[in-house]
Amino acid sequence: MIADLNMLIDLIESDLADSAGSAGAEGATGIDVERLSARLGTTEYHLRRMFSSLAGMPLSVYIRRRRMTVAAADVLAGHDLLGIAVRFGYGSTEAFGRAFRAVHGAGPSEIRRNGGPLRSQSTIRFRLTIEGSSSMDTRITDKPAFSLIGHAKRVPLIYEGENPHIREHIASLPADEHIRLKALSDAEPTGLLQVTADVDPDYREGTELTYLHGVAVSASASAPRDLDVIDVDAGAWAVFTTAGSYPEALQSTWAATASEWFPSNPWQLRPGPSIVAILDRADDFSTATTELWLPVERG
Template sequence: MIAALNRLVDLVEKHLTAEVDVDGLATALGTTEYHLRRMFSSLAGIPLSEYVRRRRMTVAAADIVRGEADLLSIAVRHGYGSTEAFGRAFRAVHGANPGDVRRNGGPLRTQPQLRFRLTVEGSIPMETRIADRPAFRLAGHAARVPLIHRGVNPHIRQHMAALPAQEHGRLKALSDTDPAGLLQVCADVDPDGTEGSELTYLHGVALSGETPIPDDLDAIEVPAGRWAIFRTAGPHPQALQDTWAATATEWFPANPWRLRPGPSLVAILDRADDFSTATCELWLPVEPTPVTG
């Protein structure tokens, strides 16, 4: 995976003024665009789309400072049809107009070219198992919320607080398949993992394929497939979020599995009354990485 990400960075550099064929590269490397984008954003700390934009504007800034071409020619060279559109993108990265930078030489916010390297970590074993599950359904109460990487998501908290107290017991009684009990479900997540992008959050339970879903509940159909299940314990939600991050930095690079599209599930197995600590299971949809060579 480290080699694949560095190949991706090289491809970005070769195509800074054109669309980057991420899907084609992923196929050539024996992986998927979905998995490659998710691993990039997890390890780089920024979405691939944002990295490409910053690199384009870094190179464009050098063109502007050199003063060898007019602003329209530079805008067109970097894939923009007008100086206005180019100026908006330039300001979003550098915080200054192209004309001001040409006159003053700055200020500039340079995005260096990334290079991924393997570091030796993983001194703490990750408690994981792989489960092959038939198709099932998720039923509960759904809402569209922004993605927040760290800390408690206030939009999810507000969604949960709006549910009547008895509704949690009603949902739990409906659960009839694994993962058992009440679940925190994230679906329709941006493959780039862009913070602030919208996702579907569902507070609900898993039902077997034959179980009818009450009319007042939202539903997500989950196809048959394999799941990597990570057990976490400790301060909540920090322990869960740390484990989620470690799946990208430690587990996936060391194991012959890759993410596949689908919802991620969190089952709360045990918790303190104030939810300050919790024992959870994180379910991620996975598929085997094809053997090459």
């Protein structure tokens, strides 16, 4: 996976140097991420998720920043702005100016007049460092199709710390509703679950996802009419068990799946919900033992 990501970076740099393509979802790059993923024997979904997890930014944001970093050199050199805009795939100086300002915080004319400020994006290079000082408690399990039922809400994606939107959603449920949900559980993962689904492929912070507070039931179970349902296909799951401060320990484990586990194992993410099961917790929820369930397939 590390080699695949570095090949993607090299293709982006080559494409920017040639100034090929047209402004689209990835900006002026002509990179076909889906085709590249197939060539590398992985999936676009996995490649994008691993990039955003390891780089700390979506692939689309990285490409836009690199594109505007390269464009800044032409702007400072005094080249015709329309020519620069066309070279980088924009149909007008206005469209180019908006994209330029979004990255640098100032328009091309201001940068040309004042020489700055410029916010350059260096070329990323991925490396795998094996520390060997700790191990991840992981198991792979195959599950038949099942359903997740409970109370769902659209919330923004937040990388670190507690998500207040999720906290408010859970707090809005009466105490006896949690008891009712737990009684409905009849499949793994057991107990009350924290489910995230419909996540943006680039994992951009602030984008909306579906959060479901509920339980797992067999595919044949009949869900009460007042509950939301997420149907889950049969397949393999990687289950990561962690214990410690909550939610920090869980979030660290989530990050380590991308930086340590996936690059070292013959598995890749497949589309599907991510599930957190709380196995044990302190009364004030300051610490907890959790299981993180991620849908996977062999790479």
